[in-house]
Amino acid sequence: MTNLKHHPFGPSSMRRRELCPASMRLEEGLPEPPTSPEAGRGSRIHDLTAGYIQKGEALEPQTEEQELALKCFEYWQRVFLPEEEAEKMAVGKVEHRVEYRVIKDDPETQLYFGTADFIGLFNESERGLIIDWKTGFLETDPAPDNIQGAAYALALMQEFDLKECAVHFYNPTQNRASSHVFTDAEALARHIMRVHNLCLAPDTPPRPGEDQCRYCRAFYHGTCAGVKKELAKIAELAPELEGSIKSLSDEQLADFFEKTKVVAKAKDLAEKELRERIERDGSCAGHRIKLTSGGFDLPDIGAAFNLSGLSEKEFLKCCKLSESQLKKAWAQAQKDAGEFKTLKEGELAFNNVFAGLREPRPERKLLVKEKE
Numbered sequence: 001m002t003n004l005k006h007h008p009f010g011p012s013s014m015r016r017r018e019l020c021p022a023s024m025r026l027e028e029g030l031p032e033p034p035t036s037p038e039a040g041r042g043s044r045i046h047d048l049t050a051g052y053i054q055k056g057e058a059l060e061p062q063t064e065e066q067e068l069a070l071k072c073f074e075y076w077q078r079v080f081l082p083e084e085e086a087e088k089m090a091v092g093k094v095e096h097r098v099e100y101r102v103i104k105d106d107p108e109t110q111l112y113f114g115t116a117d118f119i120g121l122f123n124e125s126e127r128g129l130i131i132d133w134k135t136g137f138l139e140t141d142p143a144p145d146n147i148q149g150a151a152y153a154l155a156l157m158q159e160f161d162l163k164e165c166a167v168h169f170y171n172p173t174q175n176r177a178s179s180h181v182f183t184d185a186e187a188l189a190r191h192i193m194r195v196h197n198l199c200l201a202p203d204t205p206p207r208p209g210e211d212q213c214r215y216c217r218a219f220y221h222g223t224c225a226g227v228k229k230e231l232a233k234i235a236e237l238a239p240e241l242e243g244s245i246k247s248l249s250d251e252q253l254a255d256f257f258e259k260t261k262v263v264a265k266a267k268d269l270a271e272k273e274l275r276e277r278i279e280r281d282g283s284c285a286g287h288r289i290k291l292t293s294g295g296f297d298l299p300d301i302g303a304a305f306n307l308s309g310l311s312e313k314e315f316l317k318c319c320k321l322s323e324s325q326l327k328k329a330w331a332q333a334q335k336d337a338g339e340f341k342t343l344k345e346g347e348l349a350f351n352n353v354f355a356g357l358r359e360p361r362p363e364r365k366l367l368v369k370e371k372e
């Protein structure tokens with residue numbers, strides 16, 4: 001068990017186990033899906049951040065990933081350094097392997113292990129600190145309700161006999177942070193054991209849902225009977241839905257909406273696989289790739305202007321300005337001219353200099369589900 005890279009009941013999959021305990025049984029023996037571009041991006045940002053923390057300094061960012069790693073580094077500086085200064089015996093470590101045992105001194109009773117991105121130990125005050133970087137575009141459960149954070153905290157509290165452990169989640173892509181101080185190790189252990197026992201029960205039925213199915217291997221390989229059943233139900237309901245959707249109760253409507261998210265995800269997976277097979281074999285069960293014109297770009301804007309014979313004003317009406325690209329280019333030019341030390345300072349100054357020209361876009365109306 002300890003030779004595994006990811007523990008089947010590890011902190012990073014514990015939310016899935018909590019929402020669908022059958023997932024542990026149904027994922028067993030299935031190969032890991034290939035690394036997605038998003039996962040590759042996340043790993044590179046994690047590696048860069050770990051390197052910055054180890055060196056105690058960050059590179060001037062040249063790429064988006066370095067910029068995001070710099071934000072993580074700055075978050076670490078804000079959260080850890082003041083505490084480190086306040087305590088003589090503070091210790092910080094990146095990529096620390098945590099492990100929780102049902103009986104602390106008995107390695108045979110290991111319940112799970114995982115890797116925390118950063119841990120801090122304040123031995124004088126018997127406190128711990130964990131920081132976990134999230135780099136994706138999806139929302140993370142807030143720290144007080146986050147079982148992944150709770151599992152890290154419990155393991156660290158056991159390993160170092162801590163009275164409390166603060167867990168921080170920081171997402172530089174969304175610029176969001178959430179933190180919580182866990183103090184009741186026994187309550188955490190009880191909850192995690194309850195989830196584990198449900199996972200071991202041989203007859204727990206699968207419970208499909210967007211959150212839990214997203215990274216489940218049984219979903220990826222199309223082997224989950226629960227998902228198949230949901231898909232069949234939806235396929236049966238869909239043709240009648242147009243006339244009856246207004247008659248559904250609030251609960252039925254919301255339930256149906258949640259189920260369709262699983263279908264949408266299944267459709268994405270099926271389309272990706274279908275495309276790959278067509279690329280490889282030329283066609284797949286009557287499907288093929290049809291090429292259609294993608295329109296045209298005019299990358300040489302200067303030449304297009306000269307040729308157009310339009311006035312500057314008329315020509316500019318045809319162009320769309322990217323605020324974020326202008327901000328970056330302006331900040332870079334200011335930095336090169338020695339006006340600012342960092343790109344970040346230049347970007348902050350941009351907001352002031354161009355304040356009169358910036359117009360906020362209409363707010364986006366996101367449909368979100370309140371946490372139960």
Ligand code: SF4
Pocket residue numbers: 016020022023026206207208209212213216217218219224225226227
């Ligand atoms: S695919 Fe979804 S429902 Fe099926 S085991 Fe995985 S998480 Fe559970």
